[in-house]
Amino acid sequence: MKGRGRxxxxxxxxxxxxxxxxxxxxxRRPQLVPxxxxxxxxxxxxxxxxxxxxxxxxxxxxxxxxxxYTARVLREALVARPNAPWVExxxxxxDSLAMAADVAGGDRATxxxxxxxxxxxxxxxxxxxWRDQGSVRFEALEGGGLHLEDVATHAFAADATPGDSAQxxxxxxxxxGGGRQPTLMTWAYERGRWNLLQTLGxxxxxxxxxxxxAAADSGRxxxxxxxxxxxxxxxxxxxxxxxxxxxxxxxxxxxxxIDDRTVPSPYGTFAAFIVALVAGDRERASQFxxxxxxxxxxxxxxxxxxxxxxxxxxxxxxxxxxxIVLLRGRSEAYRVRFEPRDGDWVIAGFExxxxxxx
Numbered sequence: 071m072k073g074r075g076r077x078x079x080x081x082x083x084x085x086x087x088x089x090x091x092x093x094x095x096x097x098r099r100p101q102l103v104p105x106x107x108x109x110x111x112x113x114x115x116x117x118x119x120x121x122x123x124x125x126x127x128x129x130x131x132x133x134x135x136x137x138x139y140t141a142r143v144l145r146e147a148l149v150a151r152p153n154a155p156w157v158e159x160x161x162x163x164x165d166s167l168a169m170a171a172d173v174a175g176g177d178r179a180t181x182x183x184x185x186x187x188x189x190x191x192x193x194x195x196x197x198x199x200w201r202d203q204g205s206v207r208f209e210a211l212e213g214g215g216l217h218l219e220d221v222a223t224h225a226f227a228a229d230a231t232p233g234d235s236a237q238x239x240x241x242x243x244x245x246x247g248g249g250r251q252p253t254l255m256t257w258a259y260e261r262g263r264w265n266l267l268q269t270l271g272x273x274x275x276x277x278x279x280x281x282x283x284a285a286a287d288s289g290r291x292x293x294x295x296x297x298x299x300x301x302x303x304x305x306x307x308x309x310x311x312x313x314x315x316x317x318x319x320x321x322x323x324x325x326x327x328i329d330d331r332t333v334p335s336p337y338g339t340f341a342a343f344i345v346a347l348v349a350g351d352r353e354r355a356s357q358f359x360x361x362x363x364x365x366x367x368x369x370x371x372x373x374x375x376x377x378x379x380x381x382x383x384x385x386x387x388x389x390x391x392x393x394i395v396l397l398r399g400r401s402e403a404y405r406v407r408f409e410p411r412d413g414d415w416v417i418a419g420f421e422x423x424x425x426x427x428x
Contacts, residue, residue, distance in 0.1 A: 116142065116146055117143060117146040117147065117150070120139045120140075120142040120143045120146065121139075121143050121167055123135075123139040124136050124139035124140040124142075124143055124167075124169065125167065125168075125169075127139060128140075128169065128186055128187065128188075131186075133185075133186050133192075133193065133195065134195070136184075136186075137184045137195030137197070138195075138210075140164075140169055140171075140182075140184055141182070141184070141197040141208050141210075142208075143163065143167070144160050144163060144164075144182060144197075144199065144208070145199065145206055145207075145208050147159060147160070147163045148160070148199060148206045149205075149206050152201075152206065155177065156175065156176065156177050156180040156199065157173055157174065157175055157176065157180055160173050160180055160182055160199070161173050164182070168187065169184070169187065170184070170185050170186065170187040170190060171183055171184045171185065172185075172194075172217060172218035173218070174218055174219070174220055174221040174240075175198075175221035175223075176221070176223065177230060178200065178201070178223040178226045178230045178232075179198055179199065179200045179221065179223050179226075179232075179238050180198070180199045180200075180221070181196055181197070181198050181199075181211065181218060181221045181238075181240055182196070182197050182199070183195070183196040183213070183216075183217070183218035184196070184197070191245075193214055193215050194213075194214055194215055194216065194217075194218075195210070195214055196210070196211040196212075196213045196214065196216075196218065196240070197209065197210055197211065198211050198238060198257075198264060200230075200232060200238075201229070201230045201231055202231060202232075202262070203231055207262075209263065209264055211240070211255075211257070211264070212255060212266060213240060213242050213253075213255055216242035216243065216244055216253060217242060217243040217244070217245065217250065218240065218242060218243075219241040219242060219243045219250075219252065219280065219281070220240075220241040220281070220282055220283055221238065221239070221240050221241075221283075222238075222239045222283035222284075222291070222292075222320075223236070223237070223238055223239075224236065224237040224238075224239070224291075224320050225237060232259040233259070234259065234260060235258075235259075235322065236258070236259040237256055237257060237258050237259070237267065237320070237324070238256070238257045238259075238264060239254060239255070239256045239257075239283070239292075239320070239325070240254070240255050240256075240257075241253075241254055241281055241282075241283070241292075242254070242255065243280065244272075246278060247278075247307055248306070248307020248308065249278040249279070249307060250278065250279075250280060251271075251272040251275075251277065251278050251279075251296075252272065252275045252279065252280055252281050252294055252296065253269065253270065253271050253272065253275070254268075254269070254270040254274075254275060254281075254292070254325060255268070255269050256268040256269075256324045256325060267323070267324050268323070268324030268325065270325060272296075274327075275294045275296055275316065276294060276296030276297070276298070276314050276316055277296045277297055277298040278296055278297055278298070279294060279295050279296030279297055279313065280294070280295065280296075281293055281294030281295065281296075289319055289328070290317045290318070290319065290328065290329075291318060291319055291320035291325070292317070292318040292320070292325055293315060293316070293317055293318075294315070294316050294318075295313050295314070295315050295333065296313065296314055296316070297311035297312055297313050297314065300312050300341045301341075301345055301348075302341075302344055302345065302348060302376060302380055302381055303341060303344075303380060303381045303382060304380045304381070304382040305382070309382070309383060310335070310337040310383055310389040311337075312332060312333075312335070312337065312338040312341050312342075313332070313333040313335075313338070314330060314331070314332055314333065315330075315331055315332075315333050316329065316330045317329040317330075334413060334414040334415060335389065335390065335415065336389070336390065336391070336392070336394055336406075336408040336415045337383065337389050337394065338415075339358050339408065339414065339415040339416060339417060340358075340394070340396065340406060340408075340417065341381075342358055343355055343358040343359065343368075343417060344373060344381060346358065347365070347368060347369070347373050347374040348374050348376060350374070352365060355368075357416075358416055358417055359416055359417045360409065360411075360416050360417065360418050360419075364417060364419070364420070367420070368420075371402075371404070371422070373398075378398060378399055378402070379398045379399020379400065379402070380398070380399070381396055381397065381398050382396070382397050382398075383395070383396055383397070384396065384397055384403065392407065392408050392409065393405065393406070393407050393408070394406055394408075395423060397425065401425065402422070402425075403422065403423045403424060403425040404420050404421065404422055404423060405420065405421050405422075405423040406419075406420040407419045407420065
């Protein structure tokens, strides 16, 4: 969402629509509720009041106040149409008011990560919205300044009311260089509030990449696919990487890792082979070739010598193909052939080649 401005006509129109959607007999007097008041205490006409206050605060750069008023606007919109899909409803209201946020979740819990339209890469203010015995409530969450990626819920009641064992998990992303580093935060519901239960950062989730929650409760509730810099290789943001895929189960104490595997690829096999050669681990190196004799050929080219330069994949090379060209240092280039074996790739042969391909 880009641009800025104060859409007064949109505020008035939406306020009228919200009022029309409510049942007859509502208290039509404006009810301006202080930001510190309980989230369930605002009335119908508060929508228009809060919308104008929020627009003024965003325009003035008072983003903390603006985010709180915007959250109240969204709460009023959900109260007016509680059976509408929450994520679509929240996005629609924000778009109509020209306010900015990333939105994710579902009808059990929706998270809106609000930010200033004039500064989308600046700070952010996340809020979670949920049902409580038929009413709609909201609460500010930790995670400000991060990008909202995905939201999941666990152990909610059939009527979408969270019980004492209910949890909400949010997958965030932090922009780093040319990619994002994931962070997972999980909140547990207790006595009407959400308390932070667990935080898993890039060190736990594996570095740069992303993830997604399972569509339904299952043994594997979260999958992340991430990478770290590969030893002895130069890698740009758009270059191939050695990816690791981690699976997590979701239980009473939060998320627990249940598996961790390297995603098969020719590039990953070659990188692992070089690491084994540098370490002098002939047994491990043999796992990445069709024949052990290839280890001796690689040593004749001095692939085990770090001083000869760092490796990188040649431009325009199909990283997923059965043949890739890799460059080393300032003068060397090698054409490496691969073949599939047991769900992975092994090196079938290689030869020196010209660097004219650069």
